[in-house]
Amino acid sequence: xxxxFPVPVPANLKPVPGIExxxxxxxxxxxxxxxxxxxxxxxxxxxxxxxxxxxxxxAPVQVCKAHLEGMRISNAPIRALVINTGxxxxxxxxAGLANANASCAALADLLGCGxxxxxxxxxxxxxxxxxxxxxxAGLPKAIANLKADNWYHAAEAIMTTDTLPKAASxxxxxxxxxxxxxxISKGAGMIKPNxxxxxxxxxxxxKVAQPVLDHLVKVAADKSFNCITIDGDTSxxxxxxxxxxxxxxxxxxDMDSPEYAALSEAVIALxxxxxxxxxxxxxxxxxxxxxxxxxxxxxxxxxxxxxxxGHSPLVKTAFFASDPNLGRILAAIxxxxxxxxxxxKLNLYLDDVWVARNGGRHPDYQEADGxxxxxxxxxxIRVKLARGDASATIWTCxxxxxxxxxxxxxxx
Amino acid sequence: xxxxFPVPVPANLKPVPGIExxxxxxxxxxxxxxxxxxxxxxxxxxxxxxxxxxxxxxAPVQVCKAHLEGMRISNAPIRALVINTGxxxxxxxxAGLANANASCAALADLLGCGxxxxxxxxxxxxxxxxxxxxxxAGLPKAIANLKADNWYHAAEAIMTTDTLPKAASxxxxxxxxxxxxxxISKGAGMIKPNxxxxxxxxxxxxKVAQPVLDHLVKVAADKSFNCITIDGDTSxxxxxxxxxxxxxxxxxxDMDSPEYAALSEAVIALxxxxxxxxxxxxxxxxxxxxxxxxxxxxxxxxxxxxxxxGHSPLVKTAFFASDPNLGRILAAIxxxxxxxxxxxKLNLYLDDVWVARNGGRHPDYQEADGxxxxxxxxxxIRVKLARGDASATIWTCxxxxxxxxxxxxxxx
Numbered sequence: 001x002x003x004x005f006p007v008p009v010p011a012n013l014k015p016v017p018g019i020e021x022x023x024x025x026x027x028x029x030x031x032x033x034x035x036x037x038x039x040x041x042x043x044x045x046x047x048x049x050x051x052x053x054x055x056x057x058x059a060p061v062q063v064c065k066a067h068l069e070g071m072r073i074s075n076a077p078i079r080a081l082v083i084n085t086g087x088x089x090x091x092x093x094x095a096g097l098a099n100a101n102a103s104c105a106a107l108a109d110l111l112g113c114g115x116x117x118x119x120x121x122x123x124x125x126x127x128x129x130x131x132x133x134x135x136x137a138g139l140p141k142a143i144a145n146l147k148a149d150n151w152y153h154a155a156e157a158i159m160t161t162d163t164l165p166k167a168a169s170x171x172x173x174x175x176x177x178x179x180x181x182x183x184i185s186k187g188a189g190m191i192k193p194n195x196x197x198x199x200x201x202x203x204x205x206x207k208v209a210q211p212v213l214d215h216l217v218k219v220a221a222d223k224s225f226n227c228i229t230i231d232g233d234t235s236x237x238x239x240x241x242x243x244x245x246x247x248x249x250x251x252x253x254d255m256d257s258p259e260y261a262a263l264s265e266a267v268i269a270l271x272x273x274x275x276x277x278x279x280x281x282x283x284x285x286x287x288x289x290x291x292x293x294x295x296x297x298x299x300x301x302x303x304x305x306x307x308x309x310g311h312s313p314l315v316k317t318a319f320f321a322s323d324p325n326l327g328r329i330l331a332a333i334x335x336x337x338x339x340x341x342x343x344x345k346l347n348l349y350l351d352d353v354w355v356a357r358n359g360g361r362h363p364d365y366q367e368a369d370g371x372x373x374x375x376x377x378x379x380x381i382r383v384k385l386a387r388g389d390a391s392a393t394i395w396t397c398x399x400x401x402x403x404x405x406x407x408x409x410x411x412x
Numbered sequence: 413x414x415x416x417f418p419v420p421v422p423a424n425l426k427p428v429p430g431i432e433x434x435x436x437x438x439x440x441x442x443x444x445x446x447x448x449x450x451x452x453x454x455x456x457x458x459x460x461x462x463x464x465x466x467x468x469x470x471a472p473v474q475v476c477k478a479h480l481e482g483m484r485i486s487n488a489p490i491r492a493l494v495i496n497t498g499x500x501x502x503x504x505x506x507a508g509l510a511n512a513n514a515s516c517a518a519l520a521d522l523l524g525c526g527x528x529x530x531x532x533x534x535x536x537x538x539x540x541x542x543x544x545x546x547x548x549a550g551l552p553k554a555i556a557n558l559k560a561d562n563w564y565h566a567a568e569a570i571m572t573t574d575t576l577p578k579a580a581s582x583x584x585x586x587x588x589x590x591x592x593x594x595x596i597s598k599g600a601g602m603i604k605p606n607x608x609x610x611x612x613x614x615x616x617x618x619k620v621a622q623p624v625l626d627h628l629v630k631v632a633a634d635k636s637f638n639c640i641t642i643d644g645d646t647s648x649x650x651x652x653x654x655x656x657x658x659x660x661x662x663x664x665x666d667m668d669s670p671e672y673a674a675l676s677e678a679v680i681a682l683x684x685x686x687x688x689x690x691x692x693x694x695x696x697x698x699x700x701x702x703x704x705x706x707x708x709x710x711x712x713x714x715x716x717x718x719x720x721x722g723h724s725p726l727v728k729t730a731f732f733a734s735d736p737n738l739g740r741i742l743a744a745i746x747x748x749x750x751x752x753x754x755x756x757k758l759n760l761y762l763d764d765v766w767v768a769r770n771g772g773r774h775p776d777y778q779e780a781d782g783x784x785x786x787x788x789x790x791x792x793i794r795v796k797l798a799r800g801d802a803s804a805t806i807w808t809c810x811x812x813x814x815x816x817x818x819x820x821x822x823x824x
Contacts, residue, residue: 053747054743054746054747055745055746055747055748055750055751055753055755056742056743056745056746056755056771057746088739090739090742090743091739091742091743091768091771091772091773092772092773093756093770093771093772093773094772095772096772125737125739126737126739126740126742126743127738127739127742127767127768127773128739128773129773231724231725231726236739236742236743236746313725313811313815313819314819317815317816317819317820318819318820320816320820321819321820323820325537325538326539327500327502327503327537327538327539327540327648328538330468330502330503330538330539330648331466331468331502331503331538331648333467333468334466334467334468334469334648335465335466335467336467338467339467341467343467343468344505355539356503356539358505359468359503359505360503360504360505360506360507360508360539361503361504361505361539361540361541399725399816400816401813401816401817403725403729403816404729404732404811404812404813404815404816405813407725407726407729407730407733408729408730408732408733408735
């Protein structure tokens with residue numbers, strides 16, 4: 001949970017025509033908390049997703065991938081998503097797959113569609129059997145309260161160690177018509193997404209052709225959920241899903257069209273907002289850090305260096321302490337694995353403060369200036385490599401006592 | 413500093429003929445602590461070292477490398493080492509190099525040798541100018557108390573956040589003669605050595621040919637200091653040095669000889685002991701973990717997986733809490749970057765407890781068994797990949813509140 005850090009409470013969430021949301025308290029791990037979410041989609045909807053690259057990818061992720069693949073062959077649209085918290089259904093072998101399929105079958109029966117038209121998602125503890133009977137028992141309750149304006153409740157229903165629900169809306173005008181986009185996400189630990197965050201869902205009422213949505217989901221993930229890290233732990237369940245309900249009559253079927261340009265800009269901006277909310281509510285976070293690496297030979301090396309800084313426990317604890325022990329940033333740059341990096345050309349800035357010039361302490365750098373910036377709750381670390389035109393930005397948080405407390409006590 | 417964890421106090425340290433050690437309180441960062449160490453070597457000595465691969469390698473590391481290289485050309489032996497704590501002389505640019513050279517020149521003047529016959533080492537805060545005048549002022553004091561049996565004081569003089577000095581001795585019989593080996597090391601944070609630990613020095617009185625010592629230092633580092641991690645932060649100053657004084661008449665000049673076999677076994681065992689002491693005294697450590705990955709296709713992939721587990725903040729905090737939340741280990745294996753890893757064949761053991769079989773929870777696994785092992789202060793995590801014959805072992809510690817406290821407060 002974030003500590004001493006303002007995470008905005010979601011407000012003004014807009015229903016997206018063509019999608020309804022229902023929730024239940026299914027008692028999956030703990031009593032009296034929303035832990036089951038169903039989203040139903042209009043039959044006109046297209047859906048696309050990106051998923052964790054963790055080799056231990058959870059059973060629901062495997063089923064999601066298979067159902068999205070099957071959709072391309074059968075043309076039978078995805079009709080609903082079922083999401084539970086409290087149990088990740090990961091590291092559960094064949095039984096886990098059977099349980100994920102059973103959840104889909106149970107919801108399909110209730111909705112009158114095929115099991116392969118359901119996408120399942122789970123988040124929570126790994127290596128424990130999914131209590132699928134509780135999910136089955138909860139589904140009728142969730143369906144009973146399906147509504148278009150349940151987004152706030154939906155964001156609550158997918159929380160684990162999150163302290164606040166994460167959701168946002170925006171609209172974009174396309175061809176004189178208003179397209180609505182609303183999304184939800186969850187953190188708050190095991191966050192170093194690789195192709196997607198733990199759970200992120202963005203819906204819109206545009207009518208988006210499947211190949212266009214397939215492309216957009218990758219672009220949006222790469223510019224949002226794939227740019228964050230809390231602890232460097234890539235989850236087994238990371239999933240990021242775009243849903244275009246087609247309820248409006250705005251068609252987006254050409255990636256070179258102005259319609260695509262407008263929609264993709266809105267999707268990326270909303271996805272970045274949702275991804276950054278995960279960091280702002282990062283476990284134990286007291287500071288939000290933007291790390292930008294510029295003048296690199298490639299985007300990949302810029303990302304490597306940014307993540308090396310963002311993962312360093314020594315950097316993260318120094319930021320927690322507001323201690324400008326900034327040599328730790330140089331050390332993290334140095335071990336990022338860029339073999340031919342010439343550190344004698346490197347420059348480091350903390351917000352507006354020029355800390356290191358040509359690889360050494362800037363002669364004008366004053367500890368007091370570093371101290372002033374370190375005390376802020378939002379800080380930008382900027383590294384200039386002087387070896388090219390590429391750049392990359394990631395977002396992360398500090399490492400506090402509360403991170404240790406939360407993760408030492410998570411299951412108790 | 414280690415917490416609730418028994419780190420042995422060095423005892424029975426044996427002098428190594430041909431080497432003397434002197435120390436001083438030079439006030440480099442704080443008053444009234446030993447922070448300067450000089451080691452002098454017999455003119456018969458050979459010296460070899462391995463150093464950090466961090467691109468921001470500190471000024472003294474650069475000078476060490478140059479002086480060792482120069483020794484090969486000039487044949488003028490290394491006569492002394494000068495080591496300071498309190499300041500790493502890293503991220504200090506040209507001024508840092510000048511200061512490292514000035515330290516060597518000052519000691520060379522006092523000893524009557526060339527500056528290039530001195531190896532300098534620094535450890536402490538990065539990005540701050542080295543107070544070289546305090547080092548110069550301290551050197552005569554250090555030389556005044558040079559003694560062969562100062563190893564305990566020497567181990568104290570290189571401490572930073574270490575709670576206890578780290579040193580060990582052993583002897584080995586070669587051709588009926590006794591060779592003495594004594595070494596010291598220091599941690600205790602920014603520890604994920606890459607070719608060497610932060611600082612490790614091992615001396616022996618055998619007469620070892622330079623090419624043999626050059627080989628042995630790499631072998632010993634790979635089997636000891638390169639197998640440990642506390643926080644994944646590879647230091648700018650990592651250095652591991654072997655010194656063979658040649659004071660005995662035991663010659664080791666052939667890597668295929670029984671003499672080499674006996675000596676290398678002793679050097680590796682002593683180096684492992686010194687490396688493990690760093691983990692036992694790891695910042696905030698309450699548990700010592702051995703991570704062994706077996707049945708891999710290559711040593712490299714076994715090491716990747718072992719480090720992925722050993723660096724995971726979620727795994728480390730679970731061990732701190734004695735919480736058998738072992739799915740976190742599976743997640744860390746899954747994101748280690750082994751693209752073709754078939755997790756359905758994987759087995760996981762915690763000491764004698766079989767936790768996961770064929771990628772899923774073992775049907776006989778009981779939480780109580782996991783709990784029993786997790787409460788121990790020494791734990792072995794064993795992973796079997798079922799894809800080859802390679803294996804690798806690393807040593808690490810847990811992540812506690814005290815790690816955060818120590819590193820949030822390090823400079824204050």
